[in-house]
Amino acid sequence: MNFLDLQGNERLKSALNSLESQNRMPHAIIINGGTIQSREKLATHLAMWAVCSNDTKPCGQCKNCINAKAKAHSDIYYAKGEGKTDSFSKDEIKSIIRDASIKPNQADRKVYILSECDRRFPPIPQNVLLKTLEEPPQDVLFILTCENSNILLSTIRSRATIFTLESKVEIDEEAMRLAKEIAQGIVAPSEIGLLKATYKFKDRETTHLVLSYVVALLRDGLCFSTGAKAITDEETAKLLCKKLTKAQYLKLIEITLTAQTRVMQNVSLSLIGTWLCGEYRRISWQR
Ligand SMILES: [Zn+2]
Structure with a gap:
């Protein structure tokens, strides 16, 4: 198993470990708290887990894992956002939903990563995604990262597994x-x-x-x-x-x-x- 390189966060790691050992992957995960770097690290780790082709996931060695780590996997999509604020639009979410119903290319799963949702994911596009989270397509994982997931619609939060990272940021x-x-x-x-x-x-x-x-x-x-x-x-x-x-x-x-x-x-x-x-x-x- 490719050990998740995050200092501290023992509770999260043990929760993740137990899910990974039972191979129980949620269809939607919200990564909450921590720093932007730690959120990104965890998102990459989860994406590797989703696409890994070995039994003990994520192995960190297979082609799927290596490409996922390099952010160059054809089944992992990073939502781009648009405009001055890089926000995810209704259209982008709709195209993600359409794409999610098509089978993956190389891996067993497709992954969609929507990062820094606090400032990039307005309520209307969230509502568009909500319907898909209610009846998720098979073999798809949505990962949403947020500094404070409370800003997301409660209906979105209730349909995702939330992983909260420790915030190690020192306050001045x-x-x-x-x-x-x-x-x-x-x-x-x-x-x-x-x-x-x-x-x-x-x-x-x-x-x-x-x-x-x-x-x-x-x-x-x-x-x-x-x-x-x-x-x-x-x-x-x-x-x-x-x-x-x-x-x-x-x-x-x-x-x-x-x-x-x-x-x-x-x-x-x-x-x-x-x-x-x-x-x-x-x-x-x-x-
Ligand atoms: Zn692997």
């Missing part, structure tokens, strides 16, 4: 404190807190990190408002939920991502701070 406490100030400032009655917080933007790298924490806090709030557990900070999630609608959350996330892009360009940080403040207030106070 100071950057997180500032991110919380910003997130809480977005819904505060007065603008002062938010202005003071964005005034603290020092260097580009830290500001980029702070903004990615703001996105995490906003996503958390969005999930919390649908009844899921807050992962990053429950206190902030509760505060945000008192004021924000789903549409506002999405706009706030979008504007923060735009700011993050600008931070890495040659725009002055104080200008970005002021602009961001104005946008946050405009979005959170519009009705």
Whole structure:
């Protein structure tokens, strides 16, 4: 057996081991949590398991395994996405579904990998896939990877086996404190807190990190408002939920991502701070 090279994650490895030894492969798997690298590693491992031609899967030695590892297997499809956000469209999902009903070329199974679904898989195309997950074709494995699978439709989640990776990412406490100030400032009655917080933007790298924490806090709030557990900070999630609608959350996330892009360009940080403040207030106070 090709040992899955992931540090820690003992519970996940033992669950996977037991499925592999019984050769019980689910038809849909959601890889949740961890880092982008660990999600990719696990997705490749699962794809190898699905296509391996030896009895003890994945062997890591057969042609199917080698091609799967090199991401060059004709029965493994990586959803591409389109547009500025690389999102999976309804059409792409429909073409995946059509393709899934055709027999595999080399292996015994076909695999479809939809990576980083949190930001790339909108609800409408998810619904298109849902029907297929309800009555999956034979010999097909769908793998969806997410930083936080709570963002997926609960109907999708309930039809997949979820593997949760340990998140080993170290949180920069100071950057997180500032991110919380910003997130809480977005819904505060007065603008002062938010202005003071964005005034603290020092260097580009830290500001980029702070903004990615703001996105995490906003996503958390969005999930919390649908009844899921807050992962990053429950206190902030509760505060945000008192004021924000789903549409506002999405706009706030979008504007923060735009700011993050600008931070890495040659725009002055104080200008970005002021602009961001104005946008946050405009979005959170519009009705
Ligand atoms: Zn193999």
